[in-house]
Structures are given as C-alpha cells and as structure tokens.
Amino acid sequence: MSALLIAYDLNKPGQDYSGFYKVRDSYPYAKLSESSYAISTTEAPAEVYKKLKEYIDKGDRVFIIKLANPWTGFGTQDVFDWLNQNL
Numbered sequence: 001m002s003a004l005l006i007a008y009d010l011n012k013p014g015q016d017y018s019g020f021y022k023v024r025d026s027y028p029y030a031k032l033s034e035s036s037y038a039i040s041t042t043e044a045p046a047e048v049y050k051k052l053k054e055y056i057d058k059g060d061r062v063f064i065i066k067l068a069n070p071w072t073g074f075g076t077q078d079v080f081d082w083l084n085q086n087l
Contacts (some may be wrong), residue, residue, distance in 0.1 A: 003067040020055035030082035
C-alpha cells in the first residue's frame with residue numbers, strides 16, 4: 001500500500017460533485033484540510049485521477065501526489081496517527 005494526496009478545488013457553483021466525493025471516500029483516508037485528503041491505496045496516482053476525472057469540470061483543480069516520509073505538520077492526533085501508520 002502507498003499513500004496519496006488528493007488536493008482539489010471544485011469551483012463550479014451548482015455542480016453535483018457527489019460522485020467525486022463517493023470515489024474519494026471509497027479509500028481509507030485522513031482529512032488533512034477542507035479540500036485535501038491522504039488516501040491509502042495500491043493504485044497509482046493516474047488510476048485514482050481517472051476515477052475522479054469524470055466528476056470534475058474544466059474550472060476545477062485536482063492533483064494526486066504520492067506521499068512519503070519524512071513529513072511534518074500541525075493538526076489533529078488522529079491525522080498524525082493515520083500518517084504514521086500509512087507512510
């Protein structure tokens with residue numbers, strides 16, 4: 001398993017992004033911030049992006065990035081624990 005970062009800005013008012021959220025939440029995850037999630041998966045970033053792509057608009061921004069140690073940050077203990085277990 002590896003950990004990937006999904007970072008996004010979904011910018012189209014009124015757009016139904018429920019499919020995007022369903023795909024995002026189908027992975028074990030830690031919510032890092034309002035629109036960035038660390039997920040655990042055996043899939044490559046391109047595979048995850050392909051699943052999300054059908055739910056985004058041309059004005060949206062989505063990046064899938066492989067995560068690795070070392071890392072640092074400020075947040076909640078449950079996120080620290082998730083990152084320590086998955087990176």
